[in-house]
Amino acid sequence: MSDDGMEQASAAPATVRHHETVVSGPVEHDITDGGPDMVQFVDGDGNRLPTSPSNADYAQIVEDLTPEDGRSMYRDLVLVRRMDAEGHALQRQGELGLWPSLLGQEAAQVGAGRAMRRQDYAFPGYREHGVAWCRDVPPENLLGLFRGVNHGGWDSNANNFHLYTIVIGNQMLHATGYAMGIQRDGDVGTGDLDRDAAVMAFTGDGGTAQGDFNEALVFAGVANAPMVFFVQNNQWAISEPNYKQFRIPPYQRARGFGFPGVRVDGNDVLAVYAVTKAALDAARAGQGPTLIEAFTYRMGAHTTSDDPTKYRIAAEVDIWREKDPIARMRGFLASKGYADEAFFDAVDKEADELAARIRTACHEMPDPPKPAMFDNIYVDPHPVVEREKAEFVAYQESFAGTEAGQ
């Protein structure tokens, strides 16, 4: 990032490096250190790191960002964290049945989401509230699923953000098929920045074990599809650590499927943005898929139904608290003189307003009328659904005027 940089300076895809490692024995999984391959631009104290072999390919993308870009990303990080905290609080107060918190993963999601262009498409798991935010999905949309009034229900084509997918890994294939459709539409490699499109598929470290994840990598590789597989390695698949999910880290696996894999510091929003932008540019240009592993940490529980004190130690969480993505970006902006206290205060105030808006929307979300459960099962009329709906309505109406019906 430089004071006079220009946003989106170049349409040319950046070269994406292949990282190769020969695995000869059991692998030590360091749960707090991403290792020398990891792309990083800002350290835990907010200092801009010098160009290194691992980040050199992406340095220009960061240089091209403006201070305004930096402030805007910081704002997203703070608002996303506040939105997430509100979801968590609403669950604790009985307004939501469940909430999967993204606490600690804000930079991974904002960096990825901000790198996408309007015509790109995101296929999330169920923790991608930050990606949703960057796609301009109203946060209120995410509540219905967790409040139990619908199974998602938003129009995914309104923001090119697919419905949350709860069965781990299923969405990786949907994303790949969508990308194959983009290829058939001829919307790859035309050089038209507003036409060429790519797809991002999101999952976690646990998701990499699924057959669908691996099949998606096969299909995308064979088709040379405009895909970016974005794995948020938050170190924990509920209670199972990395070493129970894989023997080599996900970014190294990409090579075996025939395309590049990159590990990026998932708590460094500038690094995630740069790596994702390079991968998306390559995909849109027709250079095929990339797998990005964002090395990050799930600061909270898996969901509100989980108790991480049963399987992980507090010291580990403390180490990661020092790598906090928001504090890091704030330190960077302040040390560079790109933002002042007034700016940070204004963002905090905006976050409080967003939280209030989400809270109100949740409280005001009506329960759907009971017969609505029979709606939209099929596109075309279906005799069984229609008959049962009519029977249900008649049954419900039979209580009219009785105690149960009042």
Add this chain to the structure above:
Amino acid sequence: MKLSLAKGLNAGLRKAMEDDPKVVLMGEDVGKLGGVFRITEGLQKDFGEDRVVDTPLAESGIVGTAIGMALRGYRPVVEIQFDGFIYPAFDQIISQLAKMHARSLGHLKLPIVIRVPFGGGIGAVEHHSESNEAYFAHTAGLRVVACADPADAYWMIQQAIASDDPVMFYEPKRRYHERAEVELDEAAGAPLPLHSARVARPGDDVTVLAYGPMVKTCLDAAGAAQAEGKSLEVIDLRSLSPLDTDTIFASVRKTGRCVVVHEASTFLGMGAELAAQVQRECFYSLEAPVLRVGGYNIPYPPSRFEEDFLPDLDRILDSVDQALGF
């Protein structure tokens, strides 16, 4: 024009691809080879590799990417090579394909056809002779149909592709090479709707409900019964979900007796559902309990046993006699 069932499907697929450039075929070996049963023969040559896609050998991947293509506006027609190979895709079909329209509150449509060659009687090795239609008929959000003859093959595949809902399309593989007259011109008479049953042979004494490969077996049985003075009404269900209950109930109310025939094991098979609905709706017309003739409740046996495992003319007539004996 006289066509085999396989050629009827091929002609129907070709017509659908000509009519709508968004129709895409996907599956294992469907390209140059034309599929192991040659159903897609010649289509890749004429429509190109982007529209007739030889996929990697992974059924969940095939159905999962078909869903993604449908979300982009395509109408994928997926070929599952054999019935017994569909299970890796079960999760995508049940968890995603069947539910996504509802999950999106109607915003998303998944016009996908999954073609499944099904049933036994061809002397195949394990996993090549199964009848798993009930799993999918049990699942709301899917439509399930089975063609039984070349004319239905030609028309029903086009109707299934035109459906905005996902359709499981079952093809009786042992009938692929049986030939019959097919009217290719819609002007000569509109084809039966996709979800209508058809009275394949009218009769008065016993209603025989069948679909897919068993329709011909039941028609043969009805011919044999005629010689003994028994009049069977054979109904080709054609649609397993939803069922055309009007046609079924009207027949049973007329005959008072009902025998259901399918290759699938009887326990919780289509016959169980049909028996439950017929006894509920035709109770005062019934002269005998609804009987089922199906595969035994064992895994599909090695092919040296299959003649005795599968319902045949004698077992069907035995049940007909039982129904008439009440």
